Amino acid sequence: MVRYGMVIGLAPEKLEEYKAYHANAWxxxxxxxxxxxxxxxxxxxxxxxxxxxxEYHGDDFGADMARMAANPKTQEWWSIMxxxxxxxxxxxxDEWWAEMEELFHLD
Numbered sequence: 001m002v003r004y005g006m007v008i009g010l011a012p013e014k015l016e017e018y019k020a021y022h023a024n025a026w027x028x029x030x031x032x033x034x035x036x037x038x039x040x041x042x043x044x045x046x047x048x049x050x051x052x053x054x055e056y057h058g059d060d061f062g063a064d065m066a067r068m069a070a071n072p073k074t075q076e077w078w079s080i081m082x083x084x085x086x087x088x089x090x091x092x093x094d095e096w097w098a099e100m101e102e103l104f105h106l107d
Contacts, residue, residue: 006097009086
């Protein structure tokens with residue numbers, strides 16, 4: 001299992017809409033997340049930033065993420081979410097959400 005922390009900005013005027021969508025996340029999107037070997041997934045908000053945490057339980061993160069990205073319902077969901085988000089200028093060229101470095105963990 002690998003833990004991931006990621007961060008992205010959120011347009012301030014979109015916070016309530018973003019929260020409403022996630023309070024009623026589409027079942028097909030949630031199923032695809034699970035099928036992509038992601039567990040214990042959370043998104044937090046603070047001062048215009050979204051922080052996500054999840055645990056990856058698969059063997060090929062790239063392949064699982066590519067399969068999720070190719071899913072039509074996931075693409076539809078992302079087409080709604082992405083205009084609300086503000087990617088960090090310091091993200092890697094292949095990232096939307098910027099991956100964070102884990103500095104400490106205690107079980």
